[in-house]
Amino acid sequence: MAPSYVVVVPVKSPALGKSRIVGLDDAQRRGLARAFALDTVAACLACERVAEVLVATDDAAFSREFAALGCATVPDGDTSDLNAALRQAVAEARRRWPDLLPAALLADLPALRPEELDLALTSFVPDGPSFVADAEGTGSTLYTAPYDEFDPHFGVDSSHAHQVSGALGLRLELPTLRRDVDDLDDLREAVTLGVGVETARMVGELGLT
Secondary structure (H helix, E strand, C coil): CCCCEEEEEECCCCCCCCCCCCCCCHHHHHHHHHHHHHHHHHHHHCCCCEEEEEEECCCHHHHHHHHHHCCEEECCCCCCCHHHHHHHHHHHHHHHCCCCEEEEECCCCCCCCHHHHHHHHHHCCCCCCEEEECCCCCCEEEEECCHHHCCCCCCCCHHHHHHHCCCEECCCCCHHHHCCCCCHHHHHHHHHHCCCHHHHHHHHHHCCC
């Protein structure tokens, strides 16, 4: 059987998220950021290969929403550096669940299907770092490595950065796992793939269908 994972999801406060989505006001962007994260985490919780989900966020109200879904939460250790925050969260995951493998997943995957995440986690080589590139092929949406080797490189051109660091890119289609959402065009593509309940509700309210 494939190893079980703890998926660590870094989540900005909705007030800070999705600033690149233009044409909407702050409240609408906050609503979408919240919906994306909730749908992403809900998909994680439905995965067979995911034993635990740990959300890293400094937003207390948001943290309670995630806890209500059934996942653990911790404060975001470094809001200015995503990779440092992930390393801190994974250190906590190691303390709580030393027998699980850690994986970092971005929180803006509203179309994510549990079976695709399961397929990715099952296909990873468990004894080394691996990642999934985003739909454009330049960024990354998922990274995993054993605790002792966990060193993510999310950010600009993260796909290349992960490759240079020695991580193996997974060569599978995985359209819903690769479709992160940074702008309205991305969101329209995600809607075509089929988004989660929270995002579908927000898209309907905003008339973005």
